[in-house]
Amino acid sequence: GQNIDQPTEMTATEGAIVQINCTYQTSGFNGLFWYQQHAGEAPTFLSYNVLDGLEEKGRFSSFLSRSKGYSYLLLKELQMKDSASYLCAVIDSNYQLIWGAGTKLIIKP
Amino acid sequence: ETGVTQTPRHLVMGMTNKKSLKCEQHLGHNAMYWYKQSAKKPLELMFVYNFKEQTENNSVPSRFSPECPNSSHLFLHLHTLQPEDSALYLCASSQDLGGGAVETQYFGPGTRLLVL
Numbered sequence: 001g002q003n004i005d006q007p008t009e010m011t012a013t014e015g016a017i018v019q020i021n022c023t024y025q026t027s028g029f030n031g032l033f034w035y036q037q038h039a040g041e042a043p044t045f046l047s048y049n050v051l052d053g054l055e056e057k058g059r060f061s062s063f064l065s066r067s068k069g070y071s072y073l074l075l076k077e078l079q080m081k082d083s084a085s086y087l088c089a090v091i092d093s094n095y096q097l098i099w100g101a102g103t104k105l106i107i108k109p
Numbered sequence: 110e111t112g113v114t115q116t117p118r119h120l121v122m123g124m125t126n127k128k129s130l131k132c133e134q135h136l137g138h139n140a141m142y143w144y145k146q147s148a149k150k151p152l153e154l155m156f157v158y159n160f161k162e163q164t165e166n167n168s169v170p171s172r173f174s175p176e177c178p179n180s181s182h183l184f185l186h187l188h189t190l191q192p193e194d195s196a197l198y199l200c201a202s203s204q205d206l207g208g209g210a211v212e213t214q215y216f217g218p219g220t221r222l223l224v225l
Binding site: 004008030031033035040041042044045049050084087089091095096097098099100101102 | 150
């Protein structure tokens, strides 16, 4: 079967750095998305990785290792507004999106 | 961000009621999706439409009935729901349907549904 694993919940401190991991076992791979979802709001696109390595976008970076079936989202200089759920999703060989259950990130002052 | 809108934002209904959820996208996209989001579970894809034709129905019970009159509007008609159907229902759109290409999906804020 196809599976995406993410931690259910993480806590971090304002101003710090946090890394949210995502591991996947899917039939084929055509890329990986990260989305951010604030409580009661729409998931919004953060990043897309299809090649190995680190992609940086301001305070957020996303890393992919296809050989390890592993990705992480790195958030730097955390702000209170970063409190949200972060969803990992993989595109399989049929171009279907396989979703993880999301990681709820709690930022404390 | 008002690219994809959904109404109502909240809905409480009894098991014998009939109600409809509405989604509208203002992005000029051709594909639209209905998802169910339950707490601590992955998004469940329910229906997919491409150029207003249904291309996917992921074994969804018949008490959920989608309608797509045009590429900008998508409805989900609900009747005789069960309490376990309580969830956040998200609508999304993408430029086109995957099928050999990667498409980024853009989501609406969802309808929080409670079935009593």
